[in-house]
Amino acid sequence: MNSMISVGLEEGEITGKDYAKVSFIRELWDYRELFYFLAWRDAKVRYKQTVLGVLWALIQPFFTMVIFTVVFGQMANISTGGIPRPIFYLSALIPWAYFSSTLTTGGLSLVSNSNLLTKIYFPRIILPAAAALGGLVDFLLATAMLIGFVVYYQLPLGWNFFLWPILMMPLVLLAFGASAFLAALNVKYRDIKYAIPFGIQLLLFITPIIYPSSVLPEEYRWMLAFNPLSGLIEAFRFALVPTQQMNWSLVWLSLGLSVVVFIGGVIYFKRTERAFADIV
Amino acid sequence: MTISIQVEGLSKRYRIGRLQQDLSLREQLVEFVRRPLKNFGRDKEEVIWALRDVSFRANEGEVVGIVGRNGAGKSTLLKILSRITYPTSGSVKVKGRVASLLEVGTGFHEELTGRENVYLNGSILGMRKREVNRHFDTIVEFAGVEQFIDTPIKRYSSGMRLRLGFAVAAHLNPDVLIVDEVLAVGDAGFQKKCVKAMEGLRNTGRTVLFVSHNLAAVEHLCSRGIWIDAGQVCMDGEAKEVIKAYMGAFSGGQSGGMDLAAIEKRVGSGEIRYTKIEYLNPDGTQCGITRSGDALVLRFHYHAEKTVRELSFEFLLYTPMGTLLTWTSTWQHRILIPEIRPGDGYVDLEIDSINLVPGTYNFSLLLFGEDAKVHDKIESGLVLEIEVSDVYNCGRVLESRWGIMYFPQRWRIPAL
Numbered sequence: 001m002n003s004m005i006s007v008g009l010e011e012g013e014i015t016g017k018d019y020a021k022v023s024f025i026r027e028l029w030d031y032r033e034l035f036y037f038l039a040w041r042d043a044k045v046r047y048k049q050t051v052l053g054v055l056w057a058l059i060q061p062f063f064t065m066v067i068f069t070v071v072f073g074q075m076a077n078i079s080t081g082g083i084p085r086p087i088f089y090l091s092a093l094i095p096w097a098y099f100s101s102t103l104t105t106g107g108l109s110l111v112s113n114s115n116l117l118t119k120i121y122f123p124r125i126i127l128p129a130a131a132a133l134g135g136l137v138d139f140l141l142a143t144a145m146l147i148g149f150v151v152y153y154q155l156p157l158g159w160n161f162f163l164w165p166i167l168m169m170p171l172v173l174l175a176f177g178a179s180a181f182l183a184a185l186n187v188k189y190r191d192i193k194y195a196i197p198f199g200i201q202l203l204l205f206i207t208p209i210i211y212p213s214s215v216l217p218e219e220y221r222w223m224l225a226f227n228p229l230s231g232l233i234e235a236f237r238f239a240l241v242p243t244q245q246m247n248w249s250l251v252w253l254s255l256g257l258s259v260v261v262f263i264g265g266v267i268y269f270k271r272t273e274r275a276f277a278d279i280v
Numbered sequence: 281m282t283i284s285i286q287v288e289g290l291s292k293r294y295r296i297g298r299l300q301q302d303l304s305l306r307e308q309l310v311e312f313v314r315r316p317l318k319n320f321g322r323d324k325e326e327v328i329w330a331l332r333d334v335s336f337r338a339n340e341g342e343v344v345g346i347v348g349r350n351g352a353g354k355s356t357l358l359k360i361l362s363r364i365t366y367p368t369s370g371s372v373k374v375k376g377r378v379a380s381l382l383e384v385g386t387g388f389h390e391e392l393t394g395r396e397n398v399y400l401n402g403s404i405l406g407m408r409k410r411e412v413n414r415h416f417d418t419i420v421e422f423a424g425v426e427q428f429i430d431t432p433i434k435r436y437s438s439g440m441r442l443r444l445g446f447a448v449a450a451h452l453n454p455d456v457l458i459v460d461e462v463l464a465v466g467d468a469g470f471q472k473k474c475v476k477a478m479e480g481l482r483n484t485g486r487t488v489l490f491v492s493h494n495l496a497a498v499e500h501l502c503s504r505g506i507w508i509d510a511g512q513v514c515m516d517g518e519a520k521e522v523i524k525a526y527m528g529a530f531s532g533g534q535s536g537g538m539d540l541a542a543i544e545k546r547v548g549s550g551e552i553r554y555t556k557i558e559y560l561n562p563d564g565t566q567c568g569i570t571r572s573g574d575a576l577v578l579r580f581h582y583h584a585e586k587t588v589r590e591l592s593f594e595f596l597l598y599t600p601m602g603t604l605l606t607w608t609s610t611w612q613h614r615i616l617i618p619e620i621r622p623g624d625g626y627v628d629l630e631i632d633s634i635n636l637v638p639g640t641y642n643f644s645l646l647l648f649g650e651d652a653k654v655h656d657k658i659e660s661g662l663v664l665e666i667e668v669s670d671v672y673n674c675g676r677v678l679e680s681r682w683g684i685m686y687f688p689q690r691w692r693i694p695a696l
Contacts, residue, residue, distance in 0.1 A: 033403045033408060033409055034403045034404060034406075036403075037399065037400050037403040037404075038400075041389055041392065041396075041400055044391075044392065044396070045389060045391045045392065048391040048392075048432075049391065113387075115383075115386065115387070116386060116387050116404065117364070118359075118364060119364070119380075119382045119383045119386045119387075120362070120364065120380065120382070120386050120387070120404055120405070121362050121363035121364050121378075121380065122404070191306070274365075274366045275366075277359065277364045277365045278294070278365055
């Protein structure tokens with residue numbers, strides 16, 4: 001009876017205390033198909049029963065870019081540091097759209113899937129992770145559109161463009177970590193549901209999306225350091241147009257902060273996840 | 281025999297009353313400002329124990345039925361076993377791959393087609409994609425939705441959705457299966473399919489934990505029963521026995537007997553009288569409940585004031601409408617009871633099988649002496665309750681609308 005051997009998906013011992021010992025990474029690997037299916041479902045369902053379908057992935061950044069060009073370019077005439085305006089806005093809007101949509105779907109993922117939480121076991125972290133993965137589809141499509149613009153504006157696409165996919169990694173970690181944290185918090189405090197869209201709105205303005213960080217007065221620039229998005233967004237832009245001046249220390253700081261947010265989010269999630277099914 | 285599930289000292293506590301999750305962040309902040317020390321002191325919370333010190337083991341291949349009233353803790357137990365929620369204390373050991381089916385069609389998405397949902401639901405239940413591939417055609421056929429398999433399931437009827445959900449679940453291949461109330465939904469045809477699928481599972485040597493309010497299904501499918509009440513194991517044993525005990529407690533039943541001495545509406549000389557009636561099982565234990573097809577012993581206690589001669593004890597059973605169903609007596613059996621001296625005693629009427637549909641039946645008791653002298657006659661207030669039962673042992677209970685009685689019988693279909 002002590003020779004209880006455990007095999008398969010859900011194994012071993014469930015006790016009141018030491019449960020965290022089940023290897024988190026291994027479990028994720030065991031549940032990789034569910035993870036894939038949930039991400040696939042999110043991506044698939046997003047544009048179901050729409051006429052334009054997946055075009056929406058392009059329409060949103062495109063028209064936002066057009067509005068920005070008119071309002072901030074023609075009317076307010078905010079400097080872009082010599083970069084063509086569509087490229088300047090799109091290069092920031094595309095990673096930004098990924099971040100904000102992941103935060104929205106991922107942050108609400110636990111509550112909106114409460115029927116799954118209360119009916120079936122799976123590593124809970126899959127839900128925000130699937131949201132982070134599902135958002136990549138839109139990101140890839142928008143990137144294709146962006147390349148079209150780059151060709152149109154006859155910008156040279158050099159080695160630096162390899163930075164674009166590489167930068168995706170810290171961005172995914174950041175978006176995933178933040179949404180895991182918010183999702184866990186939202187289980188207990190539904191305030192998060194209202195705080196997320198509001199926070200995203202504010203974040204749009206305190207991130208160098210409609211302006212380059214270089215237009216900020218020197219004495220305020222340090223504030224950007226608290227926002228891990230600012231370094232990343234600037235680096236994304238650099239990947240397209242390497243001519244601009246880069247503040248590399250800001251980028252490294254953003255990378256570090258992204259990792260911190262990722263680790264902190266996952267730890268908070270793991271620490272609270274046992275109560276999810278009871279209080280969701 | 282190897283143990284498949286081992287549950288030891290399992291307890292689960294829920295906080296009720298001022299639930300933390302009922303407070304929004306703002307309220308908590310206000311609360312914190314108002315009484316900053318509150319969070320450091322012991323909070324006076326009301327707690328309920330959904331489970332308290334539950335222990336049991338299930339062997340490999342055993343089909344265990346769990347019965348109990350609503351709120352007794354059955355679902356909490358299943359949720360802990362499926363790792364959806366965690367115990368406050370105690371431990372669970374499960375050997376092998378577990379699949380839990382607490383709902384049919386968990387995770388179905390309205391916008392996705394039947395085909396897409398089969399894959400999604402399969403992976404939610406823990407099936408690999410290639411497993412779903414292999415079973416896909418049989419799943420669709422089982423559900424009977426071939427024509428609509430590429431239609432979004434929001435256009436499905438609820439019946440089609442159920443069938444599709446169950447069809448996926450029926451092709452699960454776990455070592456341990458946990459099933460909650462799945463059979464409570466759907467029409468008769470669907471339920472029949474479910475019972476069949478469950479039978480199939482039983483015969484493959486899997487361990488199955490099965491919660492249902494359909495006691496007939498539990499009795500039919502399960503070898504063992506666990507009755508949970510108020511979070512504790514009330515009884516653990518053979519399914520038939522557990523269900524009987526559970527039904528007895530649940531319905532109130534005849535509570536084992538009835539005092540007749542106090543009945544005043546009776547006629548007769550009073551030289552000898554019925555004083556008490558007891559309902560017993562064939563083994564002599566008290567019987568809380570009688571079901572269609574059960575064996576039953578009626579023990580009639582009497583008290584004789586003086587010596588009485590040539591007695592006949594008589595029992596008449598009526599339908600609720602007053603039609604005489606049967607009249608039996610010691611006289612009919614040509615049993616001679618020459619005399620009974622003053623004092624107390626009893627006679628037993630042993631019935632092999634109550635072949636009646638469930639319902640409330642009335643009966644009369646008579647006690648004749650020599651020359652058809654009436655010593656005692658009670659014609660009202662005597663009631664025999666017959667509860668439902670799976671008399672044909674097929675997962676479907678004998679219903680009261682199917683007549684008054686049934687024959688011990690079988691059907692033979694030679695062509696099949």
